Amino acid sequence: MWGGDTLKKFMKIIQMSYMGQTNDGYLYVLPRILVKLLYLLPMLVLWRVLAKQGANLPWTLSQLLSYTYVQTLFADLLVVQTEASSWNYEGKLVSYFTRPFGVLRQLVAQTMGSWIPMLLFFALPMYLLSPLIGIDVIPRTFWFFPSLCLCVMLGFAIDFIFVCVTIHLRGMAWLGYVIRMSIAALFSGSVIPFSMMPVFLIPFLQIQPFGSLAGAPLSFLVGQAEPFRVIGLQVFWNMVLWPIAIGWFRKSQETMVSYGG
Amino acid sequence: MVKQSIRRYFELMKLYAQMDLGWLLRDTLFAVLALSADVVGTVSSISGLFLLSWRLGGIGEWQREQVLFMLGFATLVSGLFQLLFTGNNTGHFSRRIGRGQVEHMWIQPLSFPMQLLTEGFLPFTASGNVISGTLIVVFATTLLSIDVTFVWILQFVGLLLTSLVTVVAISYLVSSLAFYSPVQAEEISTYVLDSLRHLRNFPLNAMPKSLQVTLLSVIPAGMIAWYPTTILLNTSQTSWRMSVPLIYSVVLSMLALTAIRKGLRYYVQTGIHRYLVHGHRR
Numbered sequence: 451m452w453g454g455d456t457l458k459k460f461m462k463i464i465q466m467s468y469m470g471q472t473n474d475g476y477l478y479v480l481p482r483i484l485v486k487l488l489y490l491l492p493m494l495v496l497w498r499v500l501a502k503q504g505a506n507l508p509w510t511l512s513q514l515l516s517y518t519y520v521q522t523l524f525a526d527l528l529v530v531q532t533e534a535s536s537w538n539y540e541g542k543l544v545s546y547f548t549r550p551f552g553v554l555r556q557l558v559a560q561t562m563g564s565w566i567p568m569l570l571f572f573a574l575p576m577y578l579l580s581p582l583i584g585i586d587v588i589p590r591t592f593w594f595f596p597s598l599c600l601c602v603m604l605g606f607a608i609d610f611i612f613v614c615v616t617i618h619l620r621g622m623a624w625l626g627y628v629i630r631m632s633i634a635a636l637f638s639g640s641v642i643p644f645s646m647m648p649v650f651l652i653p654f655l656q657i658q659p660f661g662s663l664a665g666a667p668l669s670f671l672v673g674q675a676e677p678f679r680v681i682g683l684q685v686f687w688n689m690v691l692w693p694i695a696i697g698w699f700r701k702s703q704e705t706m707v708s709y710g711g
Numbered sequence: 712m713v714k715q716s717i718r719r720y721f722e723l724m725k726l727y728a729q730m731d732l733g734w735l736l737r738d739t740l741f742a743v744l745a746l747s748a749d750v751v752g753t754v755s756s757i758s759g760l761f762l763l764s765w766r767l768g769g770i771g772e773w774q775r776e777q778v779l780f781m782l783g784f785a786t787l788v789s790g791l792f793q794l795l796f797t798g799n800n801t802g803h804f805s806r807r808i809g810r811g812q813v814e815h816m817w818i819q820p821l822s823f824p825m826q827l828l829t830e831g832f833l834p835f836t837a838s839g840n841v842i843s844g845t846l847i848v849v850f851a852t853t854l855l856s857i858d859v860t861f862v863w864i865l866q867f868v869g870l871l872l873t874s875l876v877t878v879v880a881i882s883y884l885v886s887s888l889a890f891y892s893p894v895q896a897e898e899i900s901t902y903v904l905d906s907l908r909h910l911r912n913f914p915l916n917a918m919p920k921s922l923q924v925t926l927l928s929v930i931p932a933g934m935i936a937w938y939p940t941t942i943l944l945n946t947s948q949t950s951w952r953m954s955v956p957l958i959y960s961v962v963l964s965m966l967a968l969t970a971i972r973k974g975l976r977y978y979v980q981t982g983i984h985r986y987l988v989h990g991h992r993r
Contacts, residue, residue: 478895485906488930492913492922496770499917505767619744628748632755642759648766 459551460559467563476571483572490522493641508645512586513672517643519585520671521664523573527598528664529634530605532561534613535623537708544708554699558606590673593681597667600684604662607688610695614702639665645674659687716825723821723829727798731833742836750839753789753908757782760912771917776854777944778914783847784943785911785936788874790840794833796879801831802900805886808974809897811983855944863943866953870939873956877934880963881907883971890974893983911935934959 472479494515501511509517521528534557537543546553580587589595616626635641637660644655644665655661662684669675735742764770764778773781796802800812804827807813816826852859882900889896910932915923926933934956942953 481899481902485902488906489909492910492918492926495918495922496913499771500767503771503917507767619741625745625748628752632748632752636755636758642763646766647762651762 456551456555460555463551463556463559464563464566467560468566471564471567476567479567479571482568486522486525486568486572490518493518493522509643509672509674513674514643514646515585516587516672517668519576519580520587521640521668523576523587524569524598525640525664526565526568527602528605528667529638529640530561530602530609531631532557532606532609532613533564534609535616535626535630541708543706547703553703554610554696557610561606587671589671591670591675591677593675593677594667594670597670597675597681597684600681600688601663601667604659604684604688604691607691607695608659608663610699611691614695614698617702617706620707634660634663637661638663639668643668657683659691662687719821720825720829723825724832727829727832728834731798731835731837735835745836746839749793749837750843753786753840754843756908757786757912770914773914773916776851777940780848780851780855780944781914781936781940782912783844783851784871784874784940785844786840786847787844787871788878788911788935789908790838790842790844791871791875792878793837793839794841795875796831796882797837798833799830801827802879802882803886803904804883804971805889805896805898805900808886808889808978808983809893811893813975813978814982857944867943870942870956873960874935874939876960877931877956877963878904878907880960880967881931883967884963887967887970887974890978907932907935911937913937916941931959931963 497511497514497518500507501514507514534543537546543553546556549556577587612626612630615630616623619625637655637658639655639661640663644652644661647655656665662680666675666680666684669680670677760770761775761779761782764773764775767775769775770778792802800806807816816823819826857863882904885903886896886900888899907930910926910930913926913932915926915933915937918926923933927938939956942956
């Protein structure tokens with residue numbers, strides 16, 4: 451199923467995607483970097499201010515800074531978003547059906563390729579700079595790595611489910627996008643760690659499927675997660691949502707209307 | 712001439728309102744979904760900080776009720792923007808430029824400002840955030856026991872409109888880049904407004920002075936909700952501060968107008984070739 455030829459095609463799509471992001475020059479990555487920095491700076495200052503004012507924080511300042519810093523660096527991986535929804539609307543997705551390679555595989559490869567410019571020109575330099583600004587980005591436990599893999603896998607499954615939602619909304623990509631990003635921002639723990647939320651909400655936030663995205667690996671990063679429970683939940687949601695994503699996409703593609711424009 | 716323009720403006724607003732109502736009645740399920748998506752989007756963007764301030768009892772010098780008031784004000788600004796500038800991407804002008812749709816505007820028997828001030832009006836399907844923002848502000852006002860006088864309401868409406876003008880001006884200012892780089896800058900207004908939507912939610916009184924100054928000048932996120940809130944909640948008393956958002960929004964509007972005019976001059980010379988022969992975008 452994943453022979454040398456398949457892998458070669460997969461890698462080629464990754465390369466094409468990366469090249470597509472940088473064909474017009476590397477300068478076009480700059481606005482995205484600026485947006486990331488605009489997001490990061492006030493959050494880092496906020497944690498410092500709260501710590502300084504003596505707020506009763508459940509985590510140490512160092513843990514909060516690490517959480518927010520790494521979340522910003524690897525945001526694309528922590529809440530995966532493929533271009534499929536908007537491409538359905540724009541008509542680009544149709545061309546994927548004409549290629550001799552699975553549509554979902556192409557989407558995965560294309561998305562992974564699109565991560566490369568930001569990883570190279572934003573995440574890597576910022577990662578190397580982190581000791582200079584006093585932020586610890588070394589994971590406190592090895593569990594961070596399997597958790598990150600499961601998070602990325604689950605992210606793709608959730609994205610494909612939203613692609614199906616978009617198809618059934620008759621191509622209204624922005625509607626699916628708004629709902630999906632809103633849910634992800636609040637329920638994935640990508641903006642504020644779950645531990646900082648009101649206590650009565652925490653058990654619910656941890657157990658729902660989006661809670662196994664960003665919040666899970668980042669909690670391992672700062673050493674605040676129980677491996678058995680968090681990894682178990684991530685495996686569970688992957689096992690539940692992947693069959694739904696594949697099955698629903700197979701059915702939904704028959705009703706897909708993609709006319710571009 | 713002016714009287715005729717004003718009459719035409721209201722006629723067109725009525726027309727767009729009727730079309731919006733027609734859409735709502737024709738496809739109610741979808742319209743309700745669209746309405747809910749806007750509310751979910753904005754409420755989720757303010758929930759993180761509100762839940763944090765709830766947990767901690769406040770942020771910086773501000774109590775959680777004051778934070779809630781500011782977030783409600785921010786939601787109302789978003790709501791008004793959506794109500795008046797969502798339709799036909801009039802608030803995201805870079806999309807229209809990048810997609811080559813400005814050409815459609817030349818053949819209309821209406822001036823550019825008249826088209827842009829009326830086409831975006833969606834009083835029914837885009838009213839979700841005006842309703843939710845109003846409810847949040849009313850709730851926070853009750854919690855804070857604010858003495859709501861006629862003058863205070865005038866101040867509130869004035870500051871709300873000033874914030875709206877600031878948001879629209881920023882959107883048009885950055886959109887002008889799409890004249891020169893239509894593919895790369897097509898979504899620039901979305902990126903910038905999304906970033907502002909995140910940044911405007913921070914109570915800046917908790918932040919260091921250098922960050923306050925930056926977020927009130929170069930990146931005017933603080934001018935959208937935080938600064939007006941400090942005036943409305945009387946946390947900064949001096950009277951001259953009332954005029955700062957007004958002056959800022961006027962200056963920003965002039966800059967945006969100049970940039971768009973300059974961009975349009977470039978556009979009529981070069982045009983935009985975004986579409987392939989079979990209709991898909993490049």
